Amino acid sequence: MATYILRRVLYSIPVIVIASFLLLWSVRATFDPCAQFRTTQGGAATVDRCRASLNLDDSVFAQYGDWLGNAVQGDFGESQQTNEAVSSMITRAFWTTLQLIFWGILVSAVLSIALGVYSALRQYSVGDYTFTALAFIGLAMPPFWFGLIAIQFLAVDLKDLLGTTEPVFGFVGLHRGDETGFTLDYLRHLVLPVMTLTVQIIAQWSRFQRSSMLDVMSADYIRTARAKGVPRRQVVIRHGLRNALIPLVTVMALDIGALFGGVVITEKIFSIPGMGRLFLDALLKGDVPVLEAWLIVTAIFIVAFNLIADVLYGVLDPRIRLT
Amino acid sequence: MTFSSAEMAPTPGPPAPLRSEPIARSQWQLFWRRFRRHKVAIASVVVLLALVVVCFGASFFAPFPNNQQDILLGPVSPNATHWLGTDELGRDQVTRLLYAGQISLKIGFAVALISTFVGTVIGALAGYFGRVTDQFLMRTTDLFLVVPAIALLALVLELFGHTSTVIILVLAALFWMGVARVVRGQVLSLREKEFVEAARASGASPLRIIVRHILPNIIGPILLNVTLGVAAAIITESTLSFLGFGVQPPQTSWGNMLADAGGYVGTSQSYLLYAPGLMILLTVLAVNFIGDGLSDAFDPQSEHH
Amino acid sequence: MADSPLLSVRNLSVTFNTDDGPVHAVDDVTFDVDVNETVGIVGESGSGKSVSSLAILGLLPKSARITGDIRFRGRSLQDLPEREMEKLRGNEIAMIFQDALAALNPVATVGKQIAETIHVHDRAIESAAVRERCVELLDLVGIPNPSERVDQYPHEFSGGMRQRAMIAMAIANDPALLIADEPTTALDVTIQAQVLEVLERIQDRTRSAIVLITHDLGVVAGMVERMVVMYAGRQVELGSVDDTFYAPKHPYTEGLLASLPRLDRRSDKKSRLHRIEGQPPSLIHLPTGCAFHPRCPHAEVPGRCSQARPELADVGVGHLTACFFPERVGTLVEDTP
Numbered sequence: 001m002a003t004y005i006l007r008r009v010l011y012s013i014p015v016i017v018i019a020s021f022l023l024l025w026s027v028r029a030t031f032d033p034c035a036q037f038r039t040t041q042g043g044a045a046t047v048d049r050c051r052a053s054l055n056l057d058d059s060v061f062a063q064y065g066d067w068l069g070n071a072v073q074g075d076f077g078e079s080q081q082t083n084e085a086v087s088s089m090i091t092r093a094f095w096t097t098l099q100l101i102f103w104g105i106l107v108s109a110v111l112s113i114a115l116g117v118y119s120a121l122r123q124y125s126v127g128d129y130t131f132t133a134l135a136f137i138g139l140a141m142p143p144f145w146f147g148l149i150a151i152q153f154l155a156v157d158l159k160d161l162l163g164t165t166e167p168v169f170g171f172v173g174l175h176r177g178d179e180t181g182f183t184l185d186y187l188r189h190l191v192l193p194v195m196t197l198t199v200q201i202i203a204q205w206s207r208f209q210r211s212s213m214l215d216v217m218s219a220d221y222i223r224t225a226r227a228k229g230v231p232r233r234q235v236v237i238r239h240g241l242r243n244a245l246i247p248l249v250t251v252m253a254l255d256i257g258a259l260f261g262g263v264v265i266t267e268k269i270f271s272i273p274g275m276g277r278l279f280l281d282a283l284l285k286g287d288v289p290v291l292e293a294w295l296i297v298t299a300i301f302i303v304a305f306n307l308i309a310d311v312l313y314g315v316l317d318p319r320i321r322l323t
Numbered sequence: 324m325t326f327s328s329a330e331m332a333p334t335p336g337p338p339a340p341l342r343s344e345p346i347a348r349s350q351w352q353l354f355w356r357r358f359r360r361h362k363v364a365i366a367s368v369v370v371l372l373a374l375v376v377v378c379f380g381a382s383f384f385a386p387f388p389n390n391q392q393d394i395l396l397g398p399v400s401p402n403a404t405h406w407l408g409t410d411e412l413g414r415d416q417v418t419r420l421l422y423a424g425q426i427s428l429k430i431g432f433a434v435a436l437i438s439t440f441v442g443t444v445i446g447a448l449a450g451y452f453g454r455v456t457d458q459f460l461m462r463t464t465d466l467f468l469v470v471p472a473i474a475l476l477a478l479v480l481e482l483f484g485h486t487s488t489v490i491i492l493v494l495a496a497l498f499w500m501g502v503a504r505v506v507r508g509q510v511l512s513l514r515e516k517e518f519v520e521a522a523r524a525s526g527a528s529p530l531r532i533i534v535r536h537i538l539p540n541i542i543g544p545i546l547l548n549v550t551l552g553v554a555a556a557i558i559t560e561s562t563l564s565f566l567g568f569g570v571q572p573p574q575t576s577w578g579n580m581l582a583d584a585g586g587y588v589g590t591s592q593s594y595l596l597y598a599p600g601l602m603i604l605l606t607v608l609a610v611n612f613i614g615d616g617l618s619d620a621f622d623p624q625s626e627h628h
Numbered sequence: 629m630a631d632s633p634l635l636s637v638r639n640l641s642v643t644f645n646t647d648d649g650p651v652h653a654v655d656d657v658t659f660d661v662d663v664n665e666t667v668g669i670v671g672e673s674g675s676g677k678s679v680s681s682l683a684i685l686g687l688l689p690k691s692a693r694i695t696g697d698i699r700f701r702g703r704s705l706q707d708l709p710e711r712e713m714e715k716l717r718g719n720e721i722a723m724i725f726q727d728a729l730a731a732l733n734p735v736a737t738v739g740k741q742i743a744e745t746i747h748v749h750d751r752a753i754e755s756a757a758v759r760e761r762c763v764e765l766l767d768l769v770g771i772p773n774p775s776e777r778v779d780q781y782p783h784e785f786s787g788g789m790r791q792r793a794m795i796a797m798a799i800a801n802d803p804a805l806l807i808a809d810e811p812t813t814a815l816d817v818t819i820q821a822q823v824l825e826v827l828e829r830i831q832d833r834t835r836s837a838i839v840l841i842t843h844d845l846g847v848v849a850g851m852v853e854r855m856v857v858m859y860a861g862r863q864v865e866l867g868s869v870d871d872t873f874y875a876p877k878h879p880y881t882e883g884l885l886a887s888l889p890r891l892d893r894r895s896d897k898k899s900r901l902h903r904i905e906g907q908p909p910s911l912i913h914l915p916t917g918c919a920f921h922p923r924c925p926h927a928e929v930p931g932r933c934s935q936a937r938p939e940l941a942d943v944g945v946g947h948l949t950a951c952f953f954p955e956r957v958g959t960l961v962e963d964t965p
Contacts, residue, residue, distance in 0.1 A: 140607035220730035229718035261473035
């Protein structure tokens with residue numbers, strides 16, 4: 001097991017290095033990192049200083065080497081907009097986004113497994129058909145549209161309907177005003193963003209879980225368990241669900257990138273100051289150091305998540321040898 | 324017994340009755356017969372065709388000229404003249420919807436066709452010739468999985484501009500990899516089949532083997548990918564529009580209209596929010612149902628609906 | 629009531645409704661199994677052997693329509709509530725499935741799966757005791773190194789070992805009745821013999837009855853006292869192994885026996901193995917009358933065989949056949965000198 005993890009980590013390193021090189025290259029090809037200095041009063045001198053600080057006159061490999069050397073020490077430079085250290089901006093944003101991702105995965109996993117198992121055990125029932133229809137609709141909606149409609153219906157219209165002064169579900173940020181912490185208000189602010197973030201994922205995963213559960217429940221070992229006298233409910237959970245979870249883990253790992261993409265959309269809709277907002281702002285303003293750091297941190301997160309999923313897969317399925 | 328039929332499938336069931344098909348019946352006729360049975364898919368084909376006709380015949384169907392503004396009129400809620408109301412600039416929403424549909428549908432189909440074509444060619448080559456191509460393909464796609472697609476697209480569109488042609492090319496450049504992986508897998512398994520061996524033994528060139536013997540056998544997954552591509556492209560384009568990286572005015576897509584309408588959530592103009600979204604929903608639903616019908620028709624094993 | 633059989637099956641029929649019409653997977657099957665007796669059910673695949681055994685255990689899908697009477701120790705199993713049925717399964721009546729790789733849960737250790745059988749019928753028993761019992765069972769079925777093997781997964785076992793583990797699981801609670809569905813089909817010939825030996829040894833120890841489902845007459849000859857022969861879901865013959873082997877009274881049985889290679893008959897003459905002409909019928913489109921008549925060398929066609937369905941009738945002590953002309957049967961086997 002330890003060898004396996006080590007090997008996977010070692011394989012991940014070149015992936016990260018190559019990916020980050022390509023990302024850095026494309027970011028610097030897209031934007032003039034010193035554009036903002038050209039328009040300001042400082043003139044040529046400041047532009048030169050900026051170019052020097054990013055080694056822009058060197059080859060792209062040398063630039064990358066420099067950047068990487070600083071990056072591994074946690075130094076991603078300073079934002080060209082705010083002059084704040086990029087690392088602290090990322091840390092702050094990442095913490096916020098991590099909350100969204102945590103709740104997103106939790107809600108998606110629990111709901112998809114429940115819906116998928118229900119649909120599989122009651123195949124062709126009214127419930128199964130309903131969830132199938134909902135999944136098709138969920139997959140056919142642009143997620144941001146779902147989020148906007150959710151605000152309209154569940155925040156605005158519901159508020160008018162109930163005649164309350166504040167909407168039941170908040171749709172700006174994750175807290176009211178400057179509050180912090182795990183409060184009821186926090187949960188009320190989470191509902192709509194998490195719904196928006198997860199609607200497509202739940203649609204996909206629950207379909208997947210349904211078919212994997214159907215496969216498993218028709219397996220011979222399920223019949224064996226019944227023949228041993230194990231009650232139905234226990235068969236479903238201990239033998240059925242346990243086996244049907246294995247393929248879902250792979251799908252979850254592959255979708256983490258999509259989830260991060262969903263965060264970009266969700267944070268824009270709900271004005272949540274996380275990674276998504278950070279990315280969009282940096283992209284619109286051409287804030288090169290922030291973009292570079294953002295892309296690489298995201299890449300590392302996704303690779304790490306895939307690694308965890310791989311290990312989990314091995315733990316769940318003893319047939320996979322983790323050596 | 325509390326087990327329902329589905330849960331206890333491993334019943335040594337009766338042997339399937341031998342159906343004697345007339346030998347003359349071609350694969351396509353068989354396929355068409357099975358596809359016809361999927362009623363929702365047939366209805367979806369009709370819906371999709373209707374959408375295409377109405378949108379591309381917009382100059383004929385639309386109640387008002389494209390982009391006609393009426394600033395004095397301003398935004399009005401849906402009424403008898405303007406069925407879906409007008410926007411801030413007094414533009415009729417039905418008219419806009421049809422013209423925007425041209426762009427959205429064009430992007431959807433163009434991306435799907437280009438990415439499927441490129442993906443099929445590369446996937447087939449990688450699967451058939453293996454080794455270097457194969458490794459390159461797999462490692463490249465590994466690299467792309469590392470970054471959220473939306474972020475990558477936004478970055479690249481920022482670089483190349485936001486016209487619909489650029490969007491089509493950029494989306495296709497991202498989507499072909501999925502197709503290539505699927506085709507590669509299929510070709511890999513077909514390559515070892517007897518009929519391919521036979522063709523190879525009789526001196527057929529690799530190109531001929533791929534085109535004449537292998538591709539016809541994987542037309543199902545390929546077509547399915549076209550439908551998936553259309554759906555994904557339309558939704559992705561709308562999302563990019565919302566983030567500010569989609570087609571720019573005066574070009575309009577459904578996603579673009581939705582993105583504009585996003586600013587009116589919770590206001591008296593929230594009616595602008597529904598129609599473009601419903602058009603996307605309808606199109607993508609239709610395309611996905613067609614895909615469902617296709618995969619059922621090409622894979623008889625899955626036709627127990 | 630000392631003579632009451634352990635298991636009695638009377639006129640068992642199982643019908644599935646399919647899109648192409650009703651399928652009579654099992655049609656009017658009747659047999660008894662006494663304590664410590666071994667009964668064989670013989671037939672080709674699709675002849676309804678396995679469906680019959682699943683019907684006894686109550687493990688058929690809801691869509692199956694079951695008629696007839698199945699009694700275990702005099703109690704009707706069809707009337708039993710599911711909860712009671714669960715108490716019987718794996719405890720009094722246990723089943724050995726044919727493909728052990730598919731029939732064992734891939735993600736649980738062999739020991740856990742055996743332990744589950746014990747635990748589910750005896751909640752009070754301590755884990756340590758269960759584990760000890762699992763090791764003992766694995767040892768009993770001839771698995772070397774049982775205390776190590778108990779913690780391994782099915783994929784780490786060889787085919788023969790898996791089948792032994794399957795048997796260990798089935799006998800964990802000393803069931804009175806063991807139903808073995810093609811227990812050796814998936815195995816190499818040498819391992820087949822070993823597994824059958826294990827079954828026999830178990831039976832000597834636990835005095836359980838065995839219903840052995842197989843298409844292999846060789847297996848039947850070695851282990852079974854009485855046998856049921858099935859064809860296309862119907863029972864065509866029932867009798868002791870001796871009677872049935874030496875004086876079959878149904879042409880299908882006769883055909884099966886004649887198609888066996890035999891060491892005691894010379895094959896140096898041009899005599900070839902007999903084969904039954906034609907194909908087994910589809911259960912949806914069964915031939916009229918006797919289902920076997922299109923393939924039967926003795927059939928009277930057109931005549932009774934294609935018009936009426938023969939009922940099971942006595943042709944000797946405890947020997948029944950569903951044939952209009954049992955006296956014609958026997959020529960095939962004896963013809964070969």
